[in-house]
Amino acid sequence: MTIEMPQSFWLYFTFFVLLLVDGLWCMLATRNLVRILIGLEILMKSVTFFLIAAGYLSGRMALAQALVVTVIVIEVVVVVVVAGIILGFYRKHDSLDVGNTRRMKG
Amino acid sequence: MIWFTLLLVVLVLAALWASMTTTLLRATLGLALASALLSVVMFSMGATLAAVLELSVCAGLISVVLVSVASLTRPRSIQEEIASRRSRLRRIWPLPLVLIAAGVALSFVHAPVDIVLHLPKGDGDVRTLLWSMRQLDLFGQILILLAGALGVLVLFRKEAKDDD
Numbered sequence: 092m093t094i095e096m097p098q099s100f101w102l103y104f105t106f107f108v109l110l111l112v113d114g115l116w117c118m119l120a121t122r123n124l125v126r127i128l129i130g131l132e133i134l135m136k137s138v139t140f141f142l143i144a145a146g147y148l149s150g151r152m153a154l155a156q157a158l159v160v161t162v163i164v165i166e167v168v169v170v171v172v173v174a175g176i177i178l179g180f181y182r183k184h185d186s187l188d189v190g191n192t193r194r195m196k197g
Numbered sequence: 198m199i200w201f202t203l204l205l206v207v208l209v210l211a212a213l214w215a216s217m218t219t220t221l222l223r224a225t226l227g228l229a230l231a232s233a234l235l236s237v238v239m240f241s242m243g244a245t246l247a248a249v250l251e252l253s254v255c256a257g258l259i260s261v262v263l264v265s266v267a268s269l270t271r272p273r274s275i276q277e278e279i280a281s282r283r284s285r286l287r288r289i290w291p292l293p294l295v296l297i298a299a300g301v302a303l304s305f306v307h308a309p310v311d312i313v314l315h316l317p318k319g320d321g322d323v324r325t326l327l328w329s330m331r332q333l334d335l336f337g338q339i340l341i342l343l344a345g346a347l348g349v350l351v352l353f354r355k356e357a358k359d360d361d
Binding site for chain 2: 116130161163
């Protein structure tokens with residue numbers, strides 16, 4: 092089955108791009124590991140929003156919601172594991188500066 | 198449609214505040230606000246299950262995890278704070294301008310959309326779809342949750358060993 096997108100696609104696409112740029116800039120402009128995680132979260136928000144918008148425009152909201160549920164579960168696990176890694180890194184280096192990762196072994 | 202567009206604008210502003218604010222606590226609050234607004238957007242688009250999950254998990258649980266991480270770290274000295282704030286401001290200030298430019302540029306795009314989605318058959322209730330058509334996703338989610346729990350256990354076990 093094929094579905095063509097209506098014009099309101101551009102409204103959703105615009106806000107998807109704005110959130111994406113915001114998240115990417117937040118990740119790239121900071122040296123703080125927690126802020127990098129927050130930037131990653133904003134990126135995930137943009138992806139979640141665009142999935143829902145795609146489901147809304149195509150009339151396949153159930154499929155979009157199923158995918159968003161999967162994304163949210165993965166997002167939580169990623170955040171919890173990365174938070175643990177950040178805390179371990181902080182205890183080792185006494186800093187959240189991402190520059191310290193250059194001193195790591197390997 | 199106007200209030201919906203305004204809602205999306207406030208969502209982007211909340212995300213921008215989370216990116217630009219100086220303290221980690223405020224950034225976490227901005228992220229929680231963005232999650233809550235996204236759940237309102239989802240709810241207004243008819244994605245109720247995803248909206249509830251977004252509100253409870255992303256605005257709730259993830260905020261708690263981020264606040265816990267921030268509270269377990271030592272606050273910086275005033276000199277470190279000033280130096281960090283200056284260098285950060287240098288890198289982050291173009292962001293609002295870039296967002297405004299991108300928003301204005303994209304608002305002029307009215308090209309016909311030729312994207313054609315090839316979707317699988319069947320769409321109805323999300324619960325039915327999850328349990329009848331997306332079982333592999335569910336098994337994947339269960340495995341990922343277990344992997345995440347194991348990962349956290351391993352991390353904390355290493356910490357305990359280091360403390361000894």
